[in-house]
Amino acid sequence: MAAQDFDFLHYINRRKAPESGREEKTGFGEYAFAGDLRVLRRLDRARPVRIVVEATVRFWKAIQKGQLLGSSVKVSRRQFPHLHDLVVECARTLDIALPTVYVTQNLSSLNAGTYGTDDEAFIVINSALIDRFDDDELKFVIGHECGHIQNNHVVYHTAANFLAQGVISFVRWAAVPARVALNSWSRRGEVTCDRAGLICCLDEEAALRAMMKLALGSKKLFDEIDLDEYLGQLDDLNDGVGRFQEYLASHPYLPKRIKAIKMFAESNYYRELIGESGGDPLDEVDRAVEKVIQVM
Numbered sequence: 001m002a003a004q005d006f007d008f009l010h011y012i013n014r015r016k017a018p019e020s021g022r023e024e025k026t027g028f029g030e031y032a033f034a035g036d037l038r039v040l041r042r043l044d045r046a047r048p049v050r051i052v053v054e055a056t057v058r059f060w061k062a063i064q065k066g067q068l069l070g071s072s073v074k075v076s077r078r079q080f081p082h083l084h085d086l087v088v089e090c091a092r093t094l095d096i097a098l099p100t101v102y103v104t105q106n107l108s109s110l111n112a113g114t115y116g117t118d119d120e121a122f123i124v125i126n127s128a129l130i131d132r133f134d135d136d137e138l139k140f141v142i143g144h145e146c147g148h149i150q151n152n153h154v155v156y157h158t159a160a161n162f163l164a165q166g167v168i169s170f171v172r173w174a175a176v177p178a179r180v181a182l183n184s185w186s187r188r189g190e191v192t193c194d195r196a197g198l199i200c201c202l203d204e205e206a207a208l209r210a211m212m213k214l215a216l217g218s219k220k221l222f223d224e225i226d227l228d229e230y231l232g233q234l235d236d237l238n239d240g241v242g243r244f245q246e247y248l249a250s251h252p253y254l255p256k257r258i259k260a261i262k263m264f265a266e267s268n269y270y271r272e273l274i275g276e277s278g279g280d281p282l283d284e285v286d287r288a289v290e291k292v293i294q295v296m
Contacts, residue, residue: 028151029094029192031199031269034286035293036151036192039185043156046181048174056159057117064115064162068122072102086135087123090143090200096150099123101142103130110214112141114148114157121154132213136206141214143200147193160186160250186250187293194261195270202274204265208258215254231255252293260289 028037043049075084080103091098099121106126110133116122123145133141148157160182163175198207212222233255246253252260264270268279 031195032151033188033191035188035290039188043181043185048178049181051174052178053155053159056162072104075101086138087142090139090146093200094146094150099149103127110217112145114145114154116154118152118154121149136201136203137210139201140197140207140210144193144197147196151192153189183250187252190251191260194257195264207261231259246295256293259292263289
């Protein structure tokens with residue numbers, strides 16, 4: 001497929017947020033983590049990322065899209081109507097167009113993902129996740145994936161995923177610097193999308209259950225865990241050599257994500273959504289979250 005099928009510069013100019021601040025952002029949720037937007041702007045200027053993103057779009061259109069359509073079942077009013085209703089609810093909450101969602105057969109892995117391009121994005125949910133999650137947990141997961149769509153993450157998110165799988169390794173010289181840059185952004189993008197998930201379910205406990213199940217595959221572990229003690233692991237994470245492994249990871253370590261979502265739940269933005277007063281200004285929360293998720 002010809003390279004000109006995807007105009008990278010047109011893409012970034014269309015989706016770029018203005019530099020002037022939170023209230024004037026366009027193309028992003030008001031709740032979006034400021035660190036996500038800041039690093040996205042850096043990606044726009046990185047040539048290795050540009051090359052990998054262009055390769056990702058070509059690979060997606062030529063191969064991966066067909067594999068998805070051939071191995072999954074589309075969610076609609078006639079197929080999986082209850083799941084469809086949850087997707088509709090999340091899309092309305094975030095004020096986005098109804099996304100295309102597929103269920104793929106996987107009875108062991110609790111996972112979901114968003115792939116494609118910003119013009120043609122697909123949410124894929126493993127069947128095991130649907131079997132084991134209640135409605136509020138599903139809304140957190142669906143809302144998280146809708147957050148990728150609302151916040152213009154899809155192309156970069158897909159590129160990071162393909163790099164991790166090694167499926168676009170033919171751009172060898174660009175792969176390592178692009179992976180480091182994309183993962184640095186992706187860890188911050190996950191913070192934004194965890195917020196989107198919480199906004200969709202409006203249940204902090206359900207959001208934490210869903211995160212623990214996704215990471216650990218067990219409801220029992222969540223029922224038995226002491227969150228204060230668990231979050232105490234953050235000190236060991238920040239001091240240990242594990243931070244070097246996280247440097248190449250696309251998601252923050254789970255204790256950091258949990259800490260970040262709990263901090264967002266105490267913001268004035270979220271408290272207003274649930275009909276409560278008070279809370280910390282979102283800009284202050286963003287600065288505190290940046291310290292939590294930083295690796296180096």
